Amino acid sequence: MPLQVSDYSWQQTETAVFISVPLRGVCGRDADVFCTENYLKVNFPPFLFEVFLYAPIDDESSKAKIGNDVIVFTLHKKEAAVWETLSVSGVDKEMMQRIREKSILQAQERAKEATEAKAAARREDQKYTLNVMMKIEEEERKKIEDMKENERIKATKELEAWKECQRKAEEQKRIPRKEKFYQQDKQIEEEKKLKRKNLTRNSASRNLATKGGNSEDMFFEKLKEDSIPAPRSVGSIKINFTPRVFPTALRESQVAEEEEWLHKQAEARRAMNTDIPELCDLKEEEKNPDWLKDKGNKLFATENYLAAINAYNLAIRLNNKIPLLYLNRAACHLKLKNLHKAIEDSSKASRIMKLPLKLIHPTKFYKMMLRRFGI
Numbered sequence: 001m002p003l004q005v006s007d008y009s010w011q012q013t014e015t016a017v018f019i020s021v022p023l024r025g026v027c028g029r030d031a032d033v034f035c036t037e038n039y040l041k042v043n044f045p046p047f048l049f050e051v052f053l054y055a056p057i058d059d060e061s062s063k064a065k066i067g068n069d070v071i072v073f074t075l076h077k078k079e080a081a082v083w084e085t086l087s088v089s090g091v092d093k094e095m096m097q098r099i100r101e102k103s104i105l106q107a108q109e110r111a112k113e114a115t116e117a118k119a120a121a122r123r124e125d126q127k128y129t130l131n132v133m134m135k136i137e138e139e140e141r142k143k144i145e146d147m148k149e150n151e152r153i154k155a156t157k158e159l160e161a162w163k164e165c166q167r168k169a170e171e172q173k174r175i176p177r178k179e180k181f182y183q184q185d186k187q188i189e190e191e192k193k194l195k196r197k198n199l200t201r202n203s204a205s206r207n208l209a210t211k212g213g214n215s216e217d218m219f220f221e222k223l224k225e226d227s228i229p230a231p232r233s234v235g236s237i238k239i240n241f242t243p244r245v246f247p248t249a250l251r252e253s254q255v256a257e258e259e260e261w262l263h264k265q266a267e268a269r270r271a272m273n274t275d276i277p278e279l280c281d282l283k284e285e286e287k288n289p290d291w292l293k294d295k296g297n298k299l300f301a302t303e304n305y306l307a308a309i310n311a312y313n314l315a316i317r318l319n320n321k322i323p324l325l326y327l328n329r330a331a332c333h334l335k336l337k338n339l340h341k342a343i344e345d346s347s348k349a350s351r352i353m354k355l356p357l358k359l360i361h362p363t364k365f366y367k368m369m370l371r372r373f374g375i
Contacts, residue, residue, distance in 0.1 A: 002043070002045065002046055002047060002048035003046055003047050003048065004047075004048055004049075004050070005021060005022070005024070005042075005047050005048065005049040007022060008020060008021045008022070008049060010086050012082065012083055014077075014080045014081065014082060015076060015077055015080050016074060016075060016076050016077060017057070017073075017074075017075040017077065017083070017086070018072065018073065018074055018075075019040075019051075019072070019073040019075065019086070020070055020071070020072050020073075021042055021049045021070065021071045021072075021073070022069065022070050023044055023047075023066075023069050023070060023071065024047055024069075025069065026044040026045070026047065028066040028067070028071070030044055030045065031043070031044040031066065031071060032044070033064055033071070034103075034107070035059050035062060035064075035073075035075075036059055036103035036106050036107060037053075037056040037057060037059055037078075037103075037106070038052060038053050038056055038057075038099060038102075038103065039051075039052060039053065039099055039100065039103040040053060040073070040075075042071060051086060051087045052087050052088045052091055052096065052099055053075075053086070053087065053088070054083040054084065054085055054086060054087060054088055055077060055078070055079065055081065055083060056077075056078045056079075057075045057076060057077055057078060058076045058077070058078055059075075061076045062074060062075045062076055287318065288318075289315040289316075289318045289319040289322060289325065292311050292312070292314055292315035292318070293311075293312070293315050293322075293324065293325060293328065295311045296308040296309075296311035296312045296315070296328055296329075296332075297328065299311060300328065300331065300332060303335075305332040305335050305336050306332075306336075308328070308329075308332050309329055309332045309333070312325050312328055312329040312332070313329070316329070321352060322352075323348075323349035323350075323352040323353050324349075326345040326346070326348045326349040326352070327345065327346065327349050329341075329345045330342040330343075330344075330345035330346045330349070333345065
């Protein structure tokens with residue numbers, strides 16, 4: 001049960017009330033002050049100061065000052081008047097409880113309103129900050145776009161200037177060419193004129209020589225001119241070539257060697273499973289088992305064992321007669337601790353090479369295979 005403080009003092013003016021409450025040796029940091037329009041409480045255990053005010057006050061502008069082992073309250077009245085007493089007289093316990101509850105509710109509502117106001121102010125600040133940032137970003141973007149546009153215009157101008165220089169250089173080159181062609185044409189015309197003069201002279205001399213000949217020669221010349229055939233009509237000739245696999249002509253080829261090569265290629269295609277769906281997206285060089293083996297070796301060197309296994313799998317599907325593919329895949333399984341699969345691949349490699357199987361450790365067998373193939 002707290003002890004009620006009764007040795008307080010108070011003074012008033014028409015607009016304010018001054019209350020002095022002694023702390024009685026209690027530290028001021030332990031004092032809890034609660035104030036509303038009609039209620040004032042100071043709790044500093046084990047003491048309690050409580051007063052139900054005579055008239056409402058403006059609790060927002062009122063102040064409390066703690067110092068020198070005393071709390072001094074400055075309470076501003078809502079209406080300028082002189083109070084008869086500090087607290088309301090004739091207040092029973094029920095009324096006191098109602099005033100306390102009402103004061104607590106008012107304080108809670110004010111706290112809620114203050115929280116909402118702070119949240120609204122925070123939202124407004126965030127919105128304002130976001131708008132400012134958007135404006136800054138928009139200005140930066142516009143500045144960058146302007147710089148790009150200026151650079152584009154500058155590059156366009158430089159390109160146009162370069163094209164103009166090229167055009168002028170081409171025109172300067174064309175002028176001597178035109179002069180050269182003109183000189184050549186002139187020379188050709190002069191040569192033609194000389195030839196024509198020579199021809200006219202020769203024809204004149206021939207006419208003089210043949211003037212005294214018989215009329216029979218003239219008749220035969222006329223017949224020769226009449227017997228010249230007319231030009232042929234336009235038509236198209238179809239030419240069929242012998243279909244060949246090799247690009248060389250048939251007269252230059254060696255049929256026996258070509259047939260042998262085609263036969264070997266057909267056997268190799270039959271040995272390789274070229275109808276695998278995975279091969280549809282591969283290039284021609286990627287369909288080679290040796291190329292896939294080299295690819296798997298590179299992946300193995302980079303410790304990408306799963307990808308190396310995929311490369312060896314596709315190479316084995318293309319050609320399952322190469323023991324080194326099984327050995328390389330066994331090495332990948334050994335790195336991944338798949339011992340059973342490593343033993344399987346090593347056994348397949350030994351069956352292909354027709355080696356006698358012995359009860360030895362898979363790692364030793366793999367190393368023996370590597371030494372055998374010199375890897």
